[in-house]
Amino acid sequence: MGWKRAVGIRRALRRGAGLGVVVAGLGLAGAACGSNPATANPPAVSGAASVAYAGSLQLLDEKVIGPAFSKATGYGYQGRGGGSFGVAQQIQSNEISPNVFESIGAAPITLLEPKFTSWYVQVAASPIVVAYSPKSPFAPQLRAIAEGHEPLSDLFTLMEQPGFHLGRTNPDTDPQGQAFCEMVQLAGARYHLPPGTAAKILGPLDNPSQVFAETALEARLQAGQLDAASAFLSQAIQLHLPYIALPSAIDFGDPLLASTYARAALTLTGGKSVHGVPLVVDVTVIGAHDRAAAAAFVAYLLSSSGRGELRRGGYSLVTPWLVGRASAAPKAVRHALAGS
Amino acid sequence: MWVALLGPVIVLLAHLTPRAILASLSAPGSLGPLAVSIEASAVALGVLVVIGTPLAYLLARERLPAPRLWEAGLLVSLLLPPLVIGLLLVFMVGPATPIGEALSKIHLSATNTFLALVIAEIYEAAPYYVLGAQAAFAAVDRRLEEQAGMLGDPPGRVLRRVSLPLAAPGLAMALATGWARAIGAFGAVIIIAYHPYGLPMQIWVTLDETGLASALPFALVLLVVALPLPLLAYGWSTRARARH
Amino acid sequence: MLELDIEVPRRRFSVAVAFSVGVGERFALFGPSGAGKTTVLEAVAGLVGPQRGSVSLAGQLLWAKADGRRSSTQVPSWRRGVALLRQEPSLFPHLSVQANLTYSRRRSGTADLGRLVNLLDLEGLLDARPSDLSGGQAQRAALARALASDCRALLLDEPYAGLDAALRRQVTALVRDEVDRRAIPAVLVSHELAEAQAFADTLGVIDEGRLLQVGTPHEVVLHPTSRRVAEVVGYQGFVAIDGAIVGVHPERVRLGAHPRMGPVLSGRVVRARPAGTGFEADLSVGGAELTCRLEAGIGSPGATVEITVIDPPMFRPDGSVVSQHREVLA
Numbered sequence: 012m013g014w015k016r017a018v019g020i021r022r023a024l025r026r027g028a029g030l031g032v033v034v035a036g037l038g039l040a041g042a043a044c045g046s047n048p049a050t051a052n053p054p055a056v057s058g059a060a061s062v063a064y065a066g067s068l069q070l071l072d073e074k075v076i077g078p079a080f081s082k083a084t085g086y087g088y089q090g091r092g093g094g095s096f097g098v099a100q101q102i103q104s105n106e107i108s109p110n111v112f113e114s115i116g117a118a119p120i121t122l123l124e125p126k127f128t129s130w131y132v133q134v135a136a137s138p139i140v141v142a143y144s145p146k147s148p149f150a151p152q153l154r155a156i157a158e159g160h161e162p163l164s165d166l167f168t169l170m171e172q173p174g175f176h177l178g179r180t181n182p183d184t185d186p187q188g189q190a191f192c193e194m195v196q197l198a199g200a201r202y203h204l205p206p207g208t209a210a211k212i213l214g215p216l217d218n219p220s221q222v223f224a225e226t227a228l229e230a231r232l233q234a235g236q237l238d239a240a241s242a243f244l245s246q247a248i249q250l251h252l253p254y255i256a257l258p259s260a261i262d263f264g265d266p267l268l269a270s271t272y273a274r275a276a277l278t279l280t281g282g283k284s285v286h287g288v289p290l291v292v293d294v295t296v297i298g299a300h301d302r303a304a305a306a307a308f309v310a311y312l313l314s315s316s317g318r319g320e321l322r323r324g325g326y327s328l329v330t331p332w333l334v335g336r337a338s339a340a341p342k343a344v345r346h347a348l349a350g351s
Numbered sequence: 352m353w354v355a356l357l358g359p360v361i362v363l364l365a366h367l368t369p370r371a372i373l374a375s376l377s378a379p380g381s382l383g384p385l386a387v388s389i390e391a392s393a394v395a396l397g398v399l400v401v402i403g404t405p406l407a408y409l410l411a412r413e414r415l416p417a418p419r420l421w422e423a424g425l426l427v428s429l430l431l432p433p434l435v436i437g438l439l440l441v442f443m444v445g446p447a448t449p450i451g452e453a454l455s456k457i458h459l460s461a462t463n464t465f466l467a468l469v470i471a472e473i474y475e476a477a478p479y480y481v482l483g484a485q486a487a488f489a490a491v492d493r494r495l496e497e498q499a500g501m502l503g504d505p506p507g508r509v510l511r512r513v514s515l516p517l518a519a520p521g522l523a524m525a526l527a528t529g530w531a532r533a534i535g536a537f538g539a540v541i542i543i544a545y546h547p548y549g550l551p552m553q554i555w556v557t558l559d560e561t562g563l564a565s566a567l568p569f570a571l572v573l574l575v576v577a578l579p580l581p582l583l584a585y586g587w588s589t590r591a592r593a594r595h
Numbered sequence: 596m597l598e599l600d601i602e603v604p605r606r607r608f609s610v611a612v613a614f615s616v617g618v619g620e621r622f623a624l625f626g627p628s629g630a631g632k633t634t635v636l637e638a639v640a641g642l643v644g645p646q647r648g649s650v651s652l653a654g655q656l657l658w659a660k661a662d663g664r665r666s667s668t669q670v671p672s673w674r675r676g677v678a679l680l681r682q683e684p685s686l687f688p689h690l691s692v693q694a695n696l697t698y699s700r701r702r703s704g705t706a707d708l709g710r711l712v713n714l715l716d717l718e719g720l721l722d723a724r725p726s727d728l729s730g731g732q733a734q735r736a737a738l739a740r741a742l743a744s745d746c747r748a749l750l751l752d753e754p755y756a757g758l759d760a761a762l763r764r765q766v767t768a769l770v771r772d773e774v775d776r777r778a779i780p781a782v783l784v785s786h787e788l789a790e791a792q793a794f795a796d797t798l799g800v801i802d803e804g805r806l807l808q809v810g811t812p813h814e815v816v817l818h819p820t821s822r823r824v825a826e827v828v829g830y831q832g833f834v835a836i837d838g839a840i841v842g843v844h845p846e847r848v849r850l851g852a853h854p855r856m857g858p859v860l861s862g863r864v865v866r867a868r869p870a871g872t873g874f875e876a877d878l879s880v881g882g883a884e885l886t887c888r889l890e891a892g893i894g895s896p897g898a899t900v901e902i903t904v905i906d907p908p909m910f911r912p913d914g915s916v917v918s919q920h921r922e923v924l925a
Contacts, residue, residue: 100562176446181545184559219463219546227542230438236445236462281560497642498685500673502699502744509673512698516689 058301059087060308063102063109065095066225067137067187068292070249071324072113079320080311086304094184095119102127102297110305113294116186117334120295130335131295132344134312135326138264139190139290140254141166142242146235149175150253153239157255164202166255167195170239171211178228178240179213179221183280186290190263191241192216193275193287197261200274217280243290245325263290264327292326293334296341306341313347360574366567375568381553385572388549391465392533395472399480399529404522407484408514412493429478433538436474440543444470467544472533475540480529487521488514520588527584534577550576597748597780601648601658603634609646610634610804616748616780616797618653621771623783623795623812626827631804632784636750639782640679641672652677652780653747676701678746682753684737686725692736693721699744711739714769731758738766742773749774749781755790767793788816788828800824816844817906822914830908832885834860839909839917845875848887853903861901864893878902 060080064072069092077088091107092098099119101107103126112128114120120131143153149169155161156169170177180188195209214221223231229250231237239255244264247254259265263272272287279285294312296305311317313331322328331348333340354361375381409415410422428436444450444461454461461467491514499509515522537551548556550573558566600613610631616622624632637643639650641657649668650658657675659668686695696708696717712718715735725733734754741749751770755763771794774781785791791798792812799809800819808815808824819825822833825842832843841858852859862880869875873890878900893900909917 094559097559100558104563106563181556184556217546220460223463223545224541226434227437227441227545230441230542231445231462234442234445234447236441236447236451492685494681494683494685495687497640497672498679499687499698500671501640501642501675501677501679502740503673503676503701505671505673513687517687 056085056303056307058304059089060111060304061109061301062088062090062111062113062308063098063107064090064092064113065098065115065186065292066092067115067243067246068092068113071245071320071326075320075324076312076317079316080308083316084304084307084311086301086307088308095186096122096184099123108298108300110296110298110301111294111308112297113292115290115292116288117291117293118186118288120293123297124335127297128295128335129339130333130337131293132309132313132340132348133266133291133329133332133334134294135292135318135321136264136266136329137243137245137290137292137326138257138259138262139187139194140242140244140247140256140262141239142232142247142250142252142254143239144232144235144237145253147238149238153255154253157253163255163257164198164204167198167202167204167208167212170195171208175239176237177212177221178223178231178237180225180228180241181222182216182277185225187241187243188222189277189285190287190290192277193272194257194261194263196275197272197287198257201258201261216277243325244327248325263287265289266291266329266332291329292321296344302341303343306343309341310343310347313344313350363567363570363574366563367571371564372568372571375557375565376572381569384548384550384553384569385576387465387468387547388534388551388573389576391468391472391549392530394469395476395533396480396526396530398469398473399477399533400526403477403481403529404484407481407525408488408510410481410485411488411491425478425481428474429482433475433536434542435538437471437539437542440471440474440539444543461543463544463546465547468540468547468549471539471542471544472536475536475538476529476532479532480525483525483528484518484522487518487525490521491517520591523584523588524581527581530580531577535573596654597639597650597652597782599635599639599648599650601635601638601645601650603631603638603643603645605631605634605804608804610638612799612801612804612806613648614799614806614809616782618778618780619775620797621774621781621783621795622797622799623785623791624799624801625785625788625791626801628786630786630801632786632801633752634804635801636679636752636782636784639748639750640677641670641675642679644669676745676747677750678741678744678748679750679752680738680741680754682756684725684730684733686728686733686737686740688725690725691721692717692723692725692728695725695736696721696740696743698740701745702743708739708743711742715739715766730756731762734758735762735766738770746777746779748779751781751783751794753785754783763790764793770794792816800827802827819908820916822910825908825910832880832883832887833910834880834883834885834904836860840912841904842908842910843885843887843904844907845886845888847905847907848889849903849905850889850891850893850900851903852901856903857905857907859901859903861899864896864898864900866896867893 062072072090077090081088095114095116096119098112099122102112102123112120115137117131120128143150147153152161152169156163156166169175179191182188182192192213195212198204199209228240232240232252242252242254260268260271266289269289272289275287277285294309296302296309318328333348337345410418415421442448446455446462451461459466461470495513496509499513504512535551540549540552541555545552550569554566554569557569596615596617598615602609602611612635614622624635626632634643638645645658645660647660649656652675656668657670687698715738717736717739720728720732720736728736738754755766758766770781783791783794795812797809798812798815800807800815802823808820816828819828822842830842830844834841834843836858849856860880862878865877865879865884867874867876870888873888874892875886875888876893877884877886887902911917
């Protein structure tokens with residue numbers, strides 16, 4: 012409490028003091044990150060990173076990265092979540108005005124170009140897995156597959172059985188929902204499953220017996236009402252759900268395999284056609300307020316502490332990569348990219 | 352105060368252009384959710400009237416054992432956030448629950464079906480309707496019912512000739528509130544009835560898919576469909592009350 | 596014939612009464628507010644179920660229950676054919692006066708509605724809504740509605756509240772008439788003695804749920820059988836003489852000594868004031884204060900006067916009656 016007030020006073024003192032102070036603060040933050048993230052005295056900086064993130068990042072951002080970022084840099088942190096596209100839509104219609112946007116996949120960010128931003132950085136990838144319920148009657152077989160005692164192709168023969176209850180999210184609104192459908196397609200080719208297997212497993216795109224809101228999906232899986240469901244590795248880890256990991260050729264978690272993923276395609280309900288893309292965590296800075304804090308957050312994600320936290324949270328690390336107009340990115344971000 | 356209350360509605364109207372409305376509503380399949388919403392709410396309300404009205408009457412006349420317990424139950428369901436109701440319904444009527452299994456025996460399912468939508472709407476609307484109807488019945492002077500009985504009417508006929516006509520204005524308001532709750536139900540719906548899309552789900556999904564501009568017209572449709580009944584009921588009940 | 600012998604528990608005491616009312620007989624239950632009068636009527640009408648006892652009407656058992664057992668007979672209120680007119684008219688507010696009058700599907704064959712409407716002066720009001728009526732009009736309409744049904748007993752609970760004196764007399768006459776014509780028992784409940792007397796053949800005095808005395812109105816007023824009855828029917832002074840207590844009714848006192856008519860008391864004038872055609876005076880007699888009505892004026896406060904108490908009831912200290920000075924009444 013007292014600490015917060017102190018920051019507030021400092022903020023008031025330094026308001027209008029100019030870029031020099033901010034850069035100095037940043038330098039301090041960088042030094043703190045590099046040597047010891049648990050620095051006792053927070054550096055003198057002002058502002059807060061206001062982060063809008065894809066819903067699957069919620070737990071990691073709120074419980075781990077947000078607090079660690081504040082501690083390491085002295086900036087405030089506040090976050091809000093939602094579907095990546097939903098968040099982008101809300102930013103576009105000025106319903107919300109965060110200064111950092113962490114999206115799953117670049118498409119939601121490109122939706123905001125060029126008005127809000129013209130660049131983004133890939134920081135990690137979020138592979139999908141098949142989470143399953145330990146209460147399921149299929150659990151022994153699913154566990155055998157997960158532990159490698161039975162071939163992964165068996166998973167798809169299991170899922171196509173009429174009594175198998177599979178859950179996934181809405182492909183029309185959710186990148187994970189799209190990736191899961193595409194994953195089944197790719198698996199069909201990879202394991203030489205009989206033609207039509209994907210259709211048998213998935214049914215129609217918005218199959219009412221499979222498509223649930225994300226919250227409901229988790230609840231039903233935990234209640235044992237679904238045998239298995241689509242999930243990010245990070246979610247399976249956070250919710251302590253047993254899961255079957257997939258090879259990177261079909262788990263959408265490796266940006267280098269983009270061309271492989273692109274072989275899968277879906278036609279959405281609105282008639283739009285989409286191709287498989289890696290599920291990367293892309294992040295950008297938008298808006299003008301507290302830009303230094305926003306840049307520091309992105310830089311933190313690229314620091315060794317941030318990357319460690321992402322990895323432990325179930326994300327696979329990729330070589331950080333700036334896409335778009337590099338000159339538009341804040342200096343701190345470019346600096347961090349160069350350093351990593 | 353009044354303007355502040357109506358603020359969101361004014362903003363809604365200010366943000367809509369006739370062209371946007373037309374474009375959204377003429378898109379293929381866009382009237383489906385409207386039909387789904389009206390049908391599901393009508394069924395939900397029908398069930399509520401049939402079950403909730405006698406319950407409300409018995410509560411108002413304290414004819415039930417442990418009346419406070421019944422009322423507490425209604426209050427709890429009134430106070431629970433709809434999202435929580437939805438999650439609890441998953442554990443109550445989902446597959447692999449006794450109720451879910453009983454339903455599947457008669458080839459029904461309360462997961463992402465019309466039935467699930469109706470159930471979610473019933474749970475969101477029930478406390479509003481039952482408590483409203485209870486208040487309407489409680490406002491009927493008990494001595495009038497006794498008088499009708501002494502003039503030779505058995506209880507059923509007393510209900511028809513005295514209690515219902517006198518409670519009618521209040522019942523109409525309760526019904527209108529129940530209708531608005533049911534058709535606007537979202538929290539429980541998104542959990543147990545992601546499909547089929549009614550208007551609230553359609554608004555949510557459209558918002559995620561294509562943004563606010565195309566979602567708002569559905570909000571207007573929801574308003575247009577949900578509002579007339581409450582307004583009519585309100586107008587009628589004020590006039591009826593003035594007459595007595 | 597209405598016969599009842601019931602016990603109904605209430606918060607402070609239980610109402611335990613037994614009496615019968617013959618066909619064409621008018622019974623008035625008189626007592627202070629809260630004595631249990633309305634409870635008795637509600638038990639007859641079937642609105643409350645006595646814990647014990649029986650109610651029967653025209654030879655039909657309406658209620659019978661032994662202590663602690665489930666009732667063996669329980670005729671519901673809508674099959675009893677008992678009309679109850681309450682202090683509040685309880686007209687159906689959503690129906691016209693006409694529809695109120697014809698509400699009962701068990702309409703009386705003997706009472707033709709037109710005549711009732713005429714007698715109760717309701718002609719111009721048939722199309723009105725109950726909310727448009729004055730208190731008196733509403734009460735008359737409620738009476739007409741009760742009489743328009745084919746009732747086997749008529750119960751009146753303080754029914755004249757909204758009526759002025761002239762109308763009270765007229766309505767009382769009408770009710771007496773109807774009860775006669777239909778040969779049904781009628782029970783009126785009132786906390787006003789004059790109203791009960793004007794109505795009844797038989798008067799019952801009720802206090803704290805107990806029926807203390809039943810008799811003709813005259814008998815009960817002139818010869819109360821206990822000090823409590825005397826108090827309830829209007830005796831206001833109680834003076835001890837030779838070990839007995841004399842009950843003094845303000846209107847049963849004559850100025851001067853007339854030993855043949857009753858005991859003679861001497862007292863001091865405390866206050867005197869004009870009342871009606873005579874005077875009312877508060878006297879102090881042997882330490883007790885009593886009020887009496889006198890034809891002529893008496894001295895100013897402090898003066899000593901002699902009065903005769905006419906044929907008064909006399910009580911033992913425990914309140915029971917001793918004896919009475921009898922007098923032939925003209």
